[in-house]
Amino acid sequence: xxxxxxxxxxxxxxxxxxxxxxxxxxxxxxxxxxxxxxxxxxxxxxxxxxxxxxxxxxxxxxxxxxxxxxxxxxxxxxxxxxxxxxxxxxxxxxxxxxxxxxxxxxxxxxxxxxxxxxxxxxxxxxxxxxxxxxxxxxxxxxxxxxxxxxxxxxxxxxxxxxxxxxxxxxxxxxxxxxxxxxxxxxxxxxxxxxxxxxxxxxxxxxxxxxxxxxxxxxxxxxxxxxxxxxxxxxxxxxxxxxxxxxxxxxxxxxxxxxxxxxxxxxxxxxxxxxxxxxxxxxxxxxxxxxxxxxxxxxxxxxxxxxxxxxxxxxx
Amino acid sequence: xxxxxxxxxxxxxxxxxxxxxxxxxxxxxxxxxxxxxxxxxxxxxxxxxxxxxxxxxxxxxxxxxxxxxxxxxxxxxxxxxxxxxxxxxxxxxxxxxxxxxxxxxxxxxxxxxxxxxxxxxxxxxxxxxxxxxxxxxxxxxxxxxxxxxxxxxxxxxxxxxxxxxxxxxxxxxxxxxxxxxxxxxxxxxxxxxxxxxxxxxxxxxxxxxxxxxxxxxxxxxxxxxxxxxxxxxxxxxxxxxxxxxxxxxxxxxxxxxxxxxxxxxxxxxxxxxxxxxxxxxxxxxxxxxxxxxxxxxxxxxxxxxxxxxxxxxxx
Numbered sequence: 022x023x024x025x026x027x028x029x030x031x032x033x034x035x036x037x038x039x040x041x042x043x044x045x046x047x048x049x050x051x052x053x054x055x056x057x058x059x060x061x062x063x064x065x066x067x068x069x070x071x072x073x074x075x076x077x078x079x080x081x082x083x084x085x086x087x088x089x090x091x092x093x094x095x096x097x098x099x100x101x102x103x104x105x106x107x108x109x110x111x112x113x114x115x116x117x118x119x120x121x122x123x124x125x126x127x128x129x130x131x132x133x134x135x136x137x138x139x140x141x142x143x144x145x146x147x148x149x150x151x152x153x154x155x156x157x158x159x160x161x162x163x164x165x166x167x168x169x170x171x172x173x174x175x176x177x178x179x180x181x182x183x184x185x186x187x188x189x190x191x192x193x194x195x196x197x198x199x200x201x202x203x204x205x206x207x208x209x210x211x212x213x214x215x216x217x218x219x220x221x222x223x224x225x226x227x228x229x230x231x232x233x234x235x236x237x238x239x240x241x242x243x244x245x246x247x248x249x250x251x252x253x254x255x256x257x258x259x260x261x262x263x264x265x266x267x268x269x270x271x272x273x274x275x276x277x278x279x280x281x282x283x284x285x286x287x288x289x290x291x292x293x294x295x296x297x298x299x300x301x302x303x304x305x306x307x308x309x310x311x312x313x314x315x316x317x318x319x320x321x322x323x324x325x326x327x328x329x330x331x332x333x334x335x336x
Numbered sequence: 337x338x339x340x341x342x343x344x345x346x347x348x349x350x351x352x353x354x355x356x357x358x359x360x361x362x363x364x365x366x367x368x369x370x371x372x373x374x375x376x377x378x379x380x381x382x383x384x385x386x387x388x389x390x391x392x393x394x395x396x397x398x399x400x401x402x403x404x405x406x407x408x409x410x411x412x413x414x415x416x417x418x419x420x421x422x423x424x425x426x427x428x429x430x431x432x433x434x435x436x437x438x439x440x441x442x443x444x445x446x447x448x449x450x451x452x453x454x455x456x457x458x459x460x461x462x463x464x465x466x467x468x469x470x471x472x473x474x475x476x477x478x479x480x481x482x483x484x485x486x487x488x489x490x491x492x493x494x495x496x497x498x499x500x501x502x503x504x505x506x507x508x509x510x511x512x513x514x515x516x517x518x519x520x521x522x523x524x525x526x527x528x529x530x531x532x533x534x535x536x537x538x539x540x541x542x543x544x545x546x547x548x549x550x551x552x553x554x555x556x557x558x559x560x561x562x563x564x565x566x567x568x569x570x571x572x573x574x575x576x577x578x579x580x581x582x583x584x585x586x587x588x589x590x591x592x593x594x595x596x597x598x599x600x601x602x603x604x605x606x607x608x609x610x611x612x613x614x615x616x617x618x619x620x621x622x623x624x625x626x627x628x629x630x631x632x633x634x635x636x637x638x639x640x641x642x643x644x645x646x647x648x649x650x651x
Contacts, residue, residue: 097619106619154493168585170490177587178469179619188581189615191506191574200618259506263581266503270483270582272492300504303515304412304421304494 028088029329030075031322033135034058034095036110039071042322043079046088046330048146050319054078064111068121075126089129089333090122091325093138097180102132102332106180131329135321136183137174139314140167142324143277147315154273157314158185158264161280163199164207164214168271174328175271186211188263210260212282219252239285257289261296268309269302279314286313343403344644345390346637348450349373349410351425354386357637358394361403361645363461365634369393379426383436390441404648405437406446406640408453412495417447417647421495446644450636451498452489454629455482457639458592462630469588472629473500473579476595478514479522479529483586489643490586501526503578525575527596534567554600572604576611583624584617594629601628 031042036058043052056074059066071092079085096108103119119130133141140157143149149157149169157167164186168175175182186207187200196208196217208214212235219238223229226248230237241249264276276297282289294311301309316323329335346357351373358367371389374381386407394400411423418434434445448456455472458464464472464484472482479501483490490497501522502515511523511532523529527550534553538544541563545552556564579591591612597604609626616624631638644650 166585170485175485175586178589179587179623181584181617181619182587184584184587184617184619187584187617189577191577202615202617262504262506266578266581267585269496269499269502270481270585271490272494272497272499274493300517302496302499302502302517304496304499308494 028086029326030079030087030090031324031326032071032090032092033138033318033321033325034067034071034092034108034111035135036060036095039067039074040318040322041074041078042319042326043085044323044326046335048323048326052078058111060111064108064113064116067111068116068118068125072122072125080126087126087128088335089131089326089329090126091131091133091138091322091327091329092118092122093133093135093321093325094118095135098132098134098176100176100178100180105132129329129333131325131332133174133325133328134167134176134180134183136165137167137176138322138324138328139279139316139320140169140183140277140324141174141327142316142320142322143279143314144169144172144324145327146323147320148277148312149275152275154271155275155277156183156185156264156267156271156273157277157279159280159314160211160260160278160282162213163211165280168273170271170273172331185263185267188266190259190263206259206263210256210263215252215256215282218256219249222248222252235282236284239288243288254292257292257296261293262300264293265297265300268297268305272305274309276309276311277314278311279317279320283313343401344641345394345402345405346639346641347386347405347407348453348633348636348640349382349386349407349423349426350450351375351410354382354389355633355637356389356393357634357641358400359638359641361650363638363641367393373426375426379423379428379431382426383431383433383440387437387440395441402441402443403650404444404446404641404644405441406448406453406637406642406644407433407437408448408450408636408640409433410450413447413449413491415491415493415495420447444644444648446640446647448489448640448643449482449491449495449498451480452482452491453637453639453643454594454631454635455484455498455592455639456489456642457631457635457637458594458629459484459487459639460642461638462635463592463627464590467590469586470590470592471498471500471579471582471586471588472592472594474595474629475526475575475593475597477528478526480595483588485586485588487646500578500582503581505574505578521574521578525571525578530567530571530597533571534564537563537567550597551599554603558603569607572607572611576608577615579608580612580615583612583620587620589624591624591626592629593626594632594635598628 166183166185198205481498481500513520
């Protein structure tokens, strides 16, 4: 614990709830709360409800002075950091969220994409502490990514930096991705991709399972089910190849895996590391580390605060 | 033309010759010359011969004051920029080239990998002028790459940044790469990869050509040979997918294609652009440009000089 004033707010906007964390500049959390995400009327009430919640929970309390707010958003942010270009779950298009909150509260705001926020959060307070070059991969319903180079997020020229879920996989299959393309990495390497592969494999051999989910596939594979093992091996091979290709491109020292599938822990990470070591360039082989994310739901809030602090030279 | 003194030397070390360019800080070239690459005795005479050549050609002439030297090397450079970790063609391993030249001549040196040098060269004086975020791809005997983000080379944590020739391609083939891995991008997308694909296709149908080369394949495809067209289409599809995956990762605005195969011009670039547009993320689609490199053999010298200038805040 430190004696500094608690003066930053980290916000993680999700499709079902908006999570707030009041923390100091060292990341020590004083208070956490959340509100439901109001997606009615194209999410137009969300900015106001965020401000009201901060007012009620923090600003009305004289003990707190807030220096800045960091917000992680499930969608791409304009290259100038002011506008949410698109957040499909919230029905937002070109929403100037930074200005809306700053004008309402008179407090500076840093906006960033949630996967990018999580990458910075893991670097600041989580599994990548002390590293300045890393790839954060989230394996959930889809596949997301955040790239940090020299301590800075690679947001890209079209706000698509780290969109690794959409790396095309060379395949004879024809899996339609939400982005409109075929055979994107996330159509194979997400929880949805994994269950689709399992379903196809079961159909192929004329079997079926009463319930089909990613955890069930990991569990059956662990129990020795050869079909589940085969599907998982292919899953890991595809993901390992893609991540190796990314390392050969950006050559970071640390890969952090978060999202629902990371709950499988070593059952996923050990063979994934072996797969990546098989496919990376000799100079990289055995010289990078692959770790499970540590912060889970807090990563975005931490990273958004960190982004505010570094943009304003406060860290 | 400018009136500034010609005071930089750019050097491009290749397997057969070492090219020198005397230029000013604006890239105006005053003089060019080259010496053969002396690969005897594990290339141990090369540093001395470089210094002697600079002495003879430039330093012995009182009209020239040299502020700095930039050197592009066919191999990875240590992250501190002092040591050539490996240059297979020259038989160099852990050669402290920067110190060797600086100590001999008393002039500052910037060392960089030749593909990285070419990327900076194209940014400074070539096809990517005015861009700060770009991918340079060289399609020659192998496939090389150089990535520039915010005007800086991405050298990587293990000096493997931009090693895109070793991105693994998912394939049922089993092509051994010089790096020891199988099915690296350069086993498909280089001149060697292309001719191998053509040879396989010809064998498949029981045909043979008297001479088999990359230019011949492009020329036969243009003349309407369906086999050559098929091989070229597959070549472009694999390369387009890989480059699209890179754009989805680093989201740069400009892709520059150099190396021997780029001589095919629009016959390569037009379908390659279409392939990339099919595979990139929607935000990027139609919003990046793909161009042929302009500087050819000069790119490395220009880029090495540019690297020296920017490292020393002279540009």
